[in-house]
Every structure is written in C-alpha cells, then in structure tokens.
Amino acid sequence: MPRKADHDQRRRQIAEAVWRLATRGGLEDVTLRQVAAEAEVSVRLLQYYFGTREQLLLGALEILNDDAEQRARERLAMLGEAPGMHAIVRGVLLELLPLDEERRNRHLVYAAYFVRFLTDPALAKVAHDAPRALENLVADLIAQGQETGQVPRTIDAAAEAAFLVAGAEGMQSSILLRQRSAEDAVAVIDHQLARIFTTNGE
Known part of the structure; x- marks a missing residue:
C-alpha cells in the first residue's frame, strides 16, 4: 500500500x-x-x-479531472441531506465557473489545453465526451425534478440541460478575462434556473 x-x-x-x-x-x-x-x-x-x-499531458489532464470530480462531490455534499434538485443542478453548474482560486486555476489549465484538444486525438476524445456526459447528468436531474413536482412537465429536460451547460461553459472565459464578474455569471445561471424550477420541492 x-x-x-x-x-x-x-x-x-x-x-x-x-x-x-x-x-x-x-x-x-x-x-x-x-x-x-x-x-x-x-x-x-x-x-x-x-x-x-x-x-504526460493526457495523464496530467486525467488527474485534474479526477480532482475536479472529487471537489465537486465534496461541495455538493455540503448542500445537506435533501437539498432539492434545484440546488443540486445549481451546484453542478457552478462547478463550471472559476468562482475561487482552485476552480480558477483549473479552468486556466483547461484553457491552456484547448489547442491540444483540437490537434491531439487522445486529448480530443477527452474533450469531446465530457460535455455530453455533463448534459446527460443535468438532464437526468431536471427529469427527477419533474417527477417530484419541482419542474413543469412541459420543460424539455435535454434541451434545457444542453443550454445550461453550454451557457455556464461559455461564461468561463469571460470571467477569466474579467469581462464579466463571477457574481454576474451566477446571477445569469440563477435566472435561467428560475425558469425551470418553479417550486423548491422541499
């Protein structure tokens, strides 16, 4: 050991x-x-x-991704025993934003990898699969919200998940470049979630 x-x-x-x-x-x-x-x-x-x-570049990226997943689980666990789907989806999306030094550094590293994602087949596969997996997770959480009455049945869970993930990822660079404050980005996410989650379900 x-x-x-x-x-x-x-x-x-x-x-x-x-x-x-x-x-x-x-x-x-x-x-x-x-x-x-x-x-x-x-x-x-x-x-x-x-x-x-x-x-080496692929291995370092895999370790970074494992770290990010572990930190995300820890932060989601801090939401409590029964936080509701709204809070869980919000927590997942906030992991995509550079809201503190740890997440800022992580997203800077991802930005540095971007060109490699375009040219290296092994790294490209990692970059290609990650967003869809995240969209599926968010879609499943929204669907669970529909089952518990927190989200209207008329909501298209898959379409909303794709929009939310793309929106959060799109704001990463604007925060890193200080074109948008972290607070403004969180407010945008909260605005979009308010359209989807009509009750707390708690």
Missing part, C-alpha cells in the same frame, strides 16, 4: 508541475525537461511515471 501511495503522490507532483506551467504560459512549447525541472525530478523519472510528452 505505501508503494501505491508513493506512486500516486509522485504522479501528482509531476501533474501539478504541468498545471503550473500551463497557467503561466500554455502547453504548446512545454518540454519534458521543463516539466521535470518544475517538478524537481529527473527526466528519466518523469518518463518512468508517464512515458512520452503526449502521455
């Missing part, structure tokens, strides 16, 4: 180095040597844990 823990800790140490380099200047020109220096490990050790540069 200690060996597994040490292995995971070393992979995280290297992944965090990738993230720091990504937030400082993007990933297009980042080399294994730069990452190794940032992580304070040898290139040989880095290659032992991740392999090629492409495998």
Whole structure:
C-alpha cells in the first residue's frame, strides 16, 4: 500500500508541475525537461511515471479531472441531506465557473489545453465526451425534478440541460478575462434556473 501511495503522490507532483506551467504560459512549447525541472525530478523519472510528452499531458489532464470530480462531490455534499434538485443542478453548474482560486486555476489549465484538444486525438476524445456526459447528468436531474413536482412537465429536460451547460461553459472565459464578474455569471445561471424550477420541492 505505501508503494501505491508513493506512486500516486509522485504522479501528482509531476501533474501539478504541468498545471503550473500551463497557467503561466500554455502547453504548446512545454518540454519534458521543463516539466521535470518544475517538478524537481529527473527526466528519466518523469518518463518512468508517464512515458512520452503526449502521455504526460493526457495523464496530467486525467488527474485534474479526477480532482475536479472529487471537489465537486465534496461541495455538493455540503448542500445537506435533501437539498432539492434545484440546488443540486445549481451546484453542478457552478462547478463550471472559476468562482475561487482552485476552480480558477483549473479552468486556466483547461484553457491552456484547448489547442491540444483540437490537434491531439487522445486529448480530443477527452474533450469531446465530457460535455455530453455533463448534459446527460443535468438532464437526468431536471427529469427527477419533474417527477417530484419541482419542474413543469412541459420543460424539455435535454434541451434545457444542453443550454445550461453550454451557457455556464461559455461564461468561463469571460470571467477569466474579467469581462464579466463571477457574481454576474451566477446571477445569469440563477435566472435561467428560475425558469425551470418553479417550486423548491422541499
């Protein structure tokens, strides 16, 4: 067990180095040597844990995504035992916004990956599948809201989920560029959710 823990800790140490380099200047020109220096490990050790540069970028992204999912679960758990579908959907959507330092840094890393998403098939698959999975989750939550009387039956759960996820993702860059405040973005999401959820259902 200690060996597994040490292995995971070393992979995280290297992944965090990738993230720091990504937030400082993007990933297009980042080399294994730069990452190794940032992580304070040898290139040989880095290659032992991740392999090629492409495998390193993919591995660092997977660790980032796992972190994001864990943090999201923790924040949703803080909503209480029976928060209602409105609060749960709101919590899911707020995870897509850079509302604090942790989420801001994460979204900066995602922004640095964007060009790689367009050109690297392995990374492109990760980027391609994620939004649809999130849309399906939000659609399922809205549908559950319909079952409990929190959402009118006339609402198209899939269409609203696609709109909500796209809207939240679209506001990421405007917050990062300080074109829109985080408070304004949250207000936009709350406005849209108010159309969908007509009662608390609690």
